[in-house]
Amino acid sequence: MTQNRPLGFGIIGTGAIAGMHAEAINACEDSNLIAVCSSSPERAQKAAAKFNVPADADRKAFLSRKEVDVVCICTHSGNHLEPALEAARAGKHVLLEKPIEVNLERADALIKACKDAGVTLGVIFQNRLKPGYLKLKEAVQSGKLGKLLMGTAAINWYREPSYYSSSSWKGTKEGDGGAALINQGVHTIDLLLDIMGDADAVFGQVRTMVHAIEGEDTGTAIVNFKSGALGTITGGTSLYPGNPERLEIYGEKGTIILEGGKIVVYAIKGESSDNASQTDMGGSGASDPMAIDYKLHQGQIKDMVEAIRKDRPPMVTGEDARRSLELILGIYRSSAENKLVKLK
Ligand SMILES: NC(=O)c1ccc[n+]([C@@H]2O[C@H](COP(=O)([O-])OP(=O)(O)OC[C@H]3O[C@@H](n4cnc5c(N)ncnc54)[C@H](O)[C@@H]3O)[C@@H](O)[C@H]2O)c1
Numbered sequence: 001m002t003q004n005r006p007l008g009f010g011i012i013g014t015g016a017i018a019g020m021h022a023e024a025i026n027a028c029e030d031s032n033l034i035a036v037c038s039s040s041p042e043r044a045q046k047a048a049a050k051f052n053v054p055a056d057a058d059r060k061a062f063l064s065r066k067e068v069d070v071v072c073i074c075t076h077s078g079n080h081l082e083p084a085l086e087a088a089r090a091g092k093h094v095l096l097e098k099p100i101e102v103n104l105e106r107a108d109a110l111i112k113a114c115k116d117a118g119v120t121l122g123v124i125f126q127n128r129l130k131p132g133y134l135k136l137k138e139a140v141q142s143g144k145l146g147k148l149l150m151g152t153a154a155i156n157w158y159r160e161p162s163y164y165s166s167s168s169w170k171g172t173k174e175g176d177g178g179a180a181l182i183n184q185g186v187h188t189i190d191l192l193l194d195i196m197g198d199a200d201a202v203f204g205q206v207r208t209m210v211h212a213i214e215g216e217d218t219g220t221a222i223v224n225f226k227s228g229a230l231g232t233i234t235g236g237t238s239l240y241p242g243n244p245e246r247l248e249i250y251g252e253k254g255t256i257i258l259e260g261g262k263i264v265v266y267a268i269k270g271e272s273s274d275n276a277s278q279t280d281m282g283g284s285g286a287s288d289p290m291a292i293d294y295k296l297h298q299g300q301i302k303d304m305v306e307a308i309r310k311d312r313p314p315m316v317t318g319e320d321a322r323r324s325l326e327l328i329l330g331i332y333r334s335s336a337e338n339k340l341v342k343l344k
Helices: 018-027 041-051 059-063 081-089 104-117 131-141 161-165 180-196 294-310 318-337
Strands: 007-012 031-037 070-073 093-096 121-123 148-156 199-207 218-225 230-236 246-251 254-259 262-268
Touching: 007 018, 007 059, 007 294, 018 031, 018 041, 018 070, 018 294, 031 041, 031 059, 031 294, 059 081, 070 081, 070 294, 081 093, 081 104, 093 294, 104 121, 104 318, 121 294, 121 318, 131 180, 131 246, 131 254, 131 262, 148 180, 148 218, 180 199, 180 218, 180 230, 180 246, 180 318, 199 318, 218 318
Parallel strands: 007 031, 007 070, 070 093, 093 121, 148 230
Antiparallel strands: 148 246, 199 218, 218 230, 246 254, 254 262
């Protein structure tokens, strides 16, 4: 049914990140934005003007639109499940914003619903498409770094108090699942797991030190990977002025370090460091949540369209996205119980 026309996309939730989805969808050749869905008639009216497409306040009406093949879920993190369930049951493919959800029960229900409905589920982790990261991944996969010994992720960011006070869900347990690690840190933690493989156990400590929020604004963890490698994570939204996130990967044959997604150290035995040349792309949200551009989202929209057309898994599946959630929840539990937490 969709062979002769671009895939039709709809967006549920028309807040900050929805604009990036709309730009990305319209920038791809094989996708069109058909309609959006907002939570009230007033918001829907504003959204229709902003996105220049029809907007529904009623989710049933939105999901009954036949030209919508794929639904982007851009509601807050603790409200990904319900819209995704309804979209899947209406036969729509689902592309979710990170993190997949705020607890494993909700994440698993979401993954199962898409599987049961036979629709494709993809999750946005756009930093996987940054050129520096792709180069790091290629070096690891081709064995250039040798056996991996240690991976560290540092997302030592800053958010103004108004970032939390102006939102009804950010920094809350129910809406955000926590704060700095699950909302901001999750991007780099996803990359850490994508490179190092699954974590076996974690010891974490989290604190709320600066912001008046329920979730953590500062956190740290030691990770044991299943491979036997070690790792550390530090993260925060309390750490003024907010430094570009770092991902450091150490192997038997060398080191690659990314800062703000860009390679700053590329040192492999027997290889010239000139190999590290790369273009920057996508920005860093170190101090400004919207200092990112839509091009990386565009890459994931394109991948989602191809995955649906070719009936293959998307770049980041629901199961992939579940891994970072599980590790972050493990850090929270470890901190609460003050002990090492075994995962799975
Ligand atoms: N990939 C990234 O870099 C990135 C950046 C920012 C946010 N995000 C993620 O995107 C999601 C949304 O974040 P945001 O910053 O856009 O939040 P936001 O608060 O700006 O927008 C969320 C919107 O969803 C709407 N909404 C909530 N429930 C709804 C429902 N049942 N039906 C329709 N609309 C509903 C709200 O009214 C609001 O407009 C979060 O999961 C967040 O983690 C990802």
